[in-house]
Amino acid sequence: MLPEARMLYQFIEYQRSLIEPWTAWAAQATNAFTDRDCFLAHIPGASCFAASYEMLYRLGKTYGKPAFGITAFDADGRVVAVDEQVVLERPFCRLLRFAHDPVAAPGRKPAVLVCAPLAGHHAVLLREVVEMLLPAHEVYVTDWRDARYVPVAEGPFRLDDCVGEIQAFIRHIGGQRLHVLAVCQATVPALAAVSLLASAGEPTPRSLVLIGGPIDARSNPTAVGSLAARQPLAWFERNLIYAVPAQYPGAGRKVYPSFLQHAGLVMAHPARMVGAQWDYYLDLLQRDAEHAQAHRRACDEYNAVLDMAAEFYLDTIRIVFREFQLARSSWNVRGQAVRPQDIRDTALLTVEGELDDIAGRGQTQAAHELCSGIAACHKRHITARQCGHYELFSGPSWRSEVYPRVRDLIRQYA
Template identity: 85%
Template sequence: MLYKFIEYQRSLIEPWTAWAAQATNAFTDPGSPFAHVPGASCFAAGYEYLYRLGKTYGKPAFGVTAYDADGRVVAVDEQVVLERPFCRLLRFAHEAAAAPERRPAVLVCAPLAGHHAVLLREVVEMLLPAHEVYVTDWRDARHVPAAEGPFRLDDCVGEIQAFIRHIGGQRLHVLAVCQATVPALAATSLLASAGEPVPRSLVLMGGPIDARRNPTAVDRLAARQPLAWFESNLICTVPARYAGAGRKVYPSFLQHAGLVMAHPARMVGAQWDYYLDLVHRDAEHAPAHRRICDEYNSVLDIAAEFYLDTIRIVFQEFRLARGNWSVQGHAVRPRDMRDIALLTVEGGRDDISGRGQTHAAQDLCSGIAPRHRRQFTAAQCGHYELFSGQLWRTEVYPVVRDLIREYA
């Protein structure tokens, strides 16, 4: 019922949202007389703000079409390499000075935790000049027909395994962010246990490998409530208007509300920056701030089975950390990994994955020689700064780049 009520509410405000968009255009279109009245930019900014409060945010595009290589513009083509019901494997193909097979391949494992994979756009942009870049692009569960069946945490691990096999572990480096660190570590461990080729390196950034360490507000909420509470209060049924009608999901509107409450400054700050750009007619910075707002407000539905599995296995039973997790009947044993380098990265100001939670992988991966295990803490980084913004570019990425370069 809650999902249907939200959809009904959206339908009610849709005419007002459309009106706000038209009013914005009236005060910005040079051919409109309203665009030349005193204070036109302020009126436009106000109406644009109203429009963005009421609009429905779709999935943003990566929009990575080119990059600069020492003054030469290199075109980039976003390709779908594998298409599965719940995930697409994307490849960003580009003209390269060296043959693609000679460049390190990096699989960027995006978190399935609410936002679309496009939130890692800056990771892709920084990696592209020197690497072949692949990205896990998780689908919005409301668009996956119920006939495709459930999607569990075990299935997520299986998807990452399949992607590693497809690209080829011998030349691959895996970089996993936030929630994706758990299935990425499990997938790599299972490949090692089975004697299959593993990636040359595994980079884990800001993830809950062991959520018992320095628990954050997110961790405490997940541990405090019984699993039945999450199922009763946070799980909804997709209504008939979507392809996934009848599927049980953790809906995007509940996730978005939680994100705004958890990081109000980030949300308000992005909107305010964009508002000021419009007021001052700053055409240079407005598109970038608008993109940040769009990406942060674009949230997908998550399959209920996956969400509840994650709560139980990662945040309540701590199975990976305790060494008693099995995926499809196979024990997850990170200690079985040998011929691989490990880098764990944490943010000193991360309020989602607490200090020590990601570095816990160092103890679990005891089979890797100490000289091939590294850990790095970016003291001034919050969670999002680990993969976006100035600190990602100047502090975190150089450490990741150097490890890949060393083990390529």
């Protein structure tokens, strides 16, 4: 790679600095056309000007990590406060707990560990999963840190380390009362973590729910898998890995940068990105504050992308999408063989989307054959109709088709 190319991350930061004044000006202009105390808000077409400047602002702004912002939920007409707590703090991940209903005895409700994917977006992308689970469950979430903020002194972070973190979280919560729900790429380390616990004779979760993940990426390979198979590993390292610039705590750490990941997400799902922004623009034009806030939050969450540790990303490409080590029973984590067939006391539910273009049909269901030690009566699979990848954990398909099956499984094995 040419020296100029190695400076790409720093060039992007320079560009952000250059357009920052224009972005701030666009934000001020938006406020001027929406502030009722300003004369500009009363001129004809004020909402059109405000919406246009807001779009200009959002094109140039830097999207930081959004907050879950879940402070309460409605329980049969009673407002229940929610307290977001950091249970464990690790260099690359925090274990969050959404605590509520202090009157209830600790551990009275089923505990669910939501394993968020470390695949670009922050864990907040699973907000609807947490919101739906909260009323009837004690919810924990793996909140992966942006690698640009992790000092080099903390060492590398590999796929094996991700498996180890999930194992530690399961042990901390207590496998005897726990249900694990893993989404997208988190399904791979989650299944490995439970497998290793079973092989070691440790308590395993009561149930394991795998949603839209590449357990066996050979089945109906998507664009992600095809790219991984087509290009040698050195190509990914040469073209997608850069060092974090000096202005961040993780200066010098090799990462797969957020700006490259975001560009890939937009190219893969342009309609999703444009559609969300267009809906938000129309809300602003119509001065529909309630819907505008919901669409703005969705846009913020989708545009907020974290840097991924280079070791983890390259391990994922090699182990999951090139060598298919989990599916081929050839994966060793820290010297221990990953043997899903050793899982016996955990119920299994796999969920796929009929139109999923990230994890193809059959990739997640492959877990059933691997988990041969689980009796057939404790295995279930559903394919959500007319459902894409993101709809598996958000929107109507998640709420009406996927979540009810998850809830019923947890109730049965709680």
